[in-house]
Amino acid sequence: xNTILFDMDGTLFDTEKHYQWAWRKAIADAGYELDxxxxxxxxxxxxPYNVAQFQEWFGEEVDYRAIRQERVxxxxxxxxxxxxxxxxxxxxxxxxxxxxxxxxxxxxxxQEQAVSNLKLAGLLPFFDHxxxxxxxxxxxxxxxxxxYACEVLGVQPENxxxxxxxxxxxxxxxxxxxxxxxxxxxxxxxxxxxxxxxxKLDTFGELINILKK
Numbered sequence: 001x002n003t004i005l006f007d008m009d010g011t012l013f014d015t016e017k018h019y020q021w022a023w024r025k026a027i028a029d030a031g032y033e034l035d036x037x038x039x040x041x042x043x044x045x046x047x048p049y050n051v052a053q054f055q056e057w058f059g060e061e062v063d064y065r066a067i068r069q070e071r072v073x074x075x076x077x078x079x080x081x082x083x084x085x086x087x088x089x090x091x092x093x094x095x096x097x098x099x100x101x102x103x104x105x106x107x108x109x110x111q112e113q114a115v116s117n118l119k120l121a122g123l124l125p126f127f128d129h130x131x132x133x134x135x136x137x138x139x140x141x142x143x144x145x146x147x148y149a150c151e152v153l154g155v156q157p158e159n160x161x162x163x164x165x166x167x168x169x170x171x172x173x174x175x176x177x178x179x180x181x182x183x184x185x186x187x188x189x190x191x192x193x194x195x196x197x198x199x200k201l202d203t204f205g206e207l208i209n210i211l212k213k
Contacts, residue, residue: 001159001160001161001179002100002101002102002159003101003102003103003104003153003155003159003160003161004096004101004102004103004104004160004161004162004163004211005103005104005105005106005131005146005149005150005160005161005162005163005173005178006103006104006105006106006127006162006163007044007105007106007107007162007163007164007165007166007169008105008106008107008109008114008117008118009044009107009108009109010043010044010086010165010166010185010186011086011163011164011165011169011183011185011204012085012086012089012105012118012121012123012204013083013084013085013086013117013121014084014085014086014185015075015079015083015084016043016165016166016185016186017186018075018078018079019042019043019071019075020036020039020040020042020186022070022071022074022075022078023039023042023071024036024039025070025071025074026067026068026070026071026074027039027067029070030062030063030066030067030070032057032058032062034057038057040186040187041053041168043165043166043167043168043169043186044108044139044140044141044164044166044168044169044172045108045139045140045141045168046108046133046138046139046140046141046142046145046168047133047134047139048138048139049138049139049141050064050068051064054067079117079120081120082120083117083120083121085121085123086183086185086204087203087204087205088203088204088205089123089204090122090123091205092204092205092207092208093123093126094126095208096207096208096211097126099208099211099212101211102128102153103126103127103128104127104128104129104130104131104149104152104153105118105127105129105130105131106131106145106146106149106162106173107130107131107132107133108132108133108139108140108145109132110132110134111130111131111132111134111135114130114132115130118130128153129149129152129153131145131148131149131152132145133145135148136148139172140168140169140171140172141167141168141169141171141172141175142172142175143172143173143175143176143177144172145172146160146162146172146173146175146176146178147176150176150178156177157176157177157178158177158178158179160178160179161178161179161180161181161198161211162174162176162178162179162180162181163181163182163183163207164180164181164182164183165182165183165184165185165186166185166186166187167187167189167193170182170189170193170196170197171193171196174196174197179198180196180197180198181197181198181199181200181201181207181210182197182199182200182201183200183201183202183203183204183206184200
């Protein structure tokens with residue numbers, strides 16, 4: 001196994017807490033109330049699932065696209081000049097590259113924005129491909145984006161590690177057949193999610209120890 005697929009926000013970038021704030025603000029500005037624990041469900045959730053989730057919360061008449069656009073604008077302003085990284089990310093990616101791993105990003109973020117953010121963060125050179133859920137019919141937690149990433153890279157899912165921070169990401173990678181490693185960000189896995197994991201790590205830097213060839 002010499003391929004690693006990385007989620008981006010919450011795994012490489014320390015941005016999920018900011019996305020949570022932006023979602024809550026956009027939802028409140030639209031006149032709705034939602035508990036913070038419910039907003040966590042939106043992490044890495046694909047667009048079609050987002051629409052259904054908002055309709056379940058607020059009814060068929062909810063203008064999901066307007067709320068999402070405000071969230072997009074808030075995040076664009078926040079991340080315009082600097083992308084906060086999770087601890088030990090550049091050093092770990094450099095070491096994994098030296099160890100011979102091929103690496104790609106598999107993200108719910110639109111591809112153009114993902115590439116821009118990775119470039120701003122100084123991480124783009126580490127990755128052979130940047131795969132977005134916008135390239136497939138269904139985003140996470142469906143397996144489509146990971147299956148597509150494996151197709152692009154010319155590898156079988158069972159020969160890939162996938163590194164994720166959220167339940168939706170874990171379910172997507174596991175359903176595709178990848179060996180899934182979770183580094184929790186805003187919440188820990190419950191018993192059901194834990195059964196889908198190859199390993200759970202506390203820090204990004206621990207990847208070196210478990211991926212030594």
